[in-house]
Amino acid sequence: MSSYELKESLDLVLNNEEESNKHTVLIVDDEENNLMLLKRTFRGKYNLLTAHNGVEALEVVKKYGPEISLIVSDQKMPVMEGTEFLKEVNKNNPQIIKILLTGHVGTDIIVSAINDCNLFQYILKPFDPEELKISVESGIEKYSMASNNKIFYNELKKLFYKTIRAMSNALDTKDAYTNGHSLRVTIYSMILARALNFDDTFLEDLEIAGLLHDIGKIAMPKSILCKNGKLTDDEFLVMKSHPVKGEKIVININKLQMIAEWVKSHHEKYDGKGYPDGLKGEEIPLAGRIIAIADTYDAMTSTRPYRTALSHEVAIAEIKRCAGTQFDPKLAELFVSLEAKVAEAKSNPEAAYAKYSILQRNIDFKLPTEVV
């Protein structure tokens, strides 16, 4: 007998459209008669997987875990008991609904089974097939509701990210000279932050901040934003309001309050001579200090109406020169040490974004080609 027995090969079943709409239930029992009874009880309504003990069943779960909606397991089995098996399942597959079939046991065992295995229900043996059917149906209902909620949550998350990208793209396309700037600044910031081993939560927030760091420029008159020449003092004063305008735009978006602070601080300088608040050293949020370096590097290596792009080498030398005055010295030093990665990213921003992005993992969102 194979290590586990399938009514039909699940691989085949799942390739069959009609069958793939059915939920998959794994039944685990060492007694052949019980297994047959369970199979008869659920046959036709669900795709059935079977196993004769906990070890076999774990193999099945390892192979088909994401497809399995519910497990009905006997408690008393050789090799591995039902509770031990279900506890293992719960480690990697908490979403699977678990029902335990058991003889009369103490309430302490039942209580710990419910807690440790995240048990949906336990049913005393000998079981009434009709009662078990009802339990399984309500378990499947719970599973469906949870997975629908998950799908809904993921869709909302995708929509949120797409909106962020759309806002960033709208800004990047407003000015031909800064085309792709927000995306490149995001990439360089991510390269720096990844080298600092930040967790995904920080990286995700930094990515949003990078994409939106100049969003306040949306409010700048095109005559200033796209001026073909150097700005006058008055025009520069208007332009300097973009971090605060950006903060006001971003702060209105739920979840982005902290990011709004980062957006506001990306033109602060380490020596306190930046704007809008003249923050100094570590008063400037770390993300603001990171974006400041990435932003300046991209500004220097991009062609502007009043000058052609500086070379990568000149820009890196300038970052080095301004360490401790304009930039956080440790971050500047790290950025310089990462110059090969930065240069590679600069040569192909789309590929670099796919490589360093956290958001891109969550969404299937292609950039319009004119932006990259």
Ligand SMILES: [Fe+2]
């Ligand atoms: Fe800016």
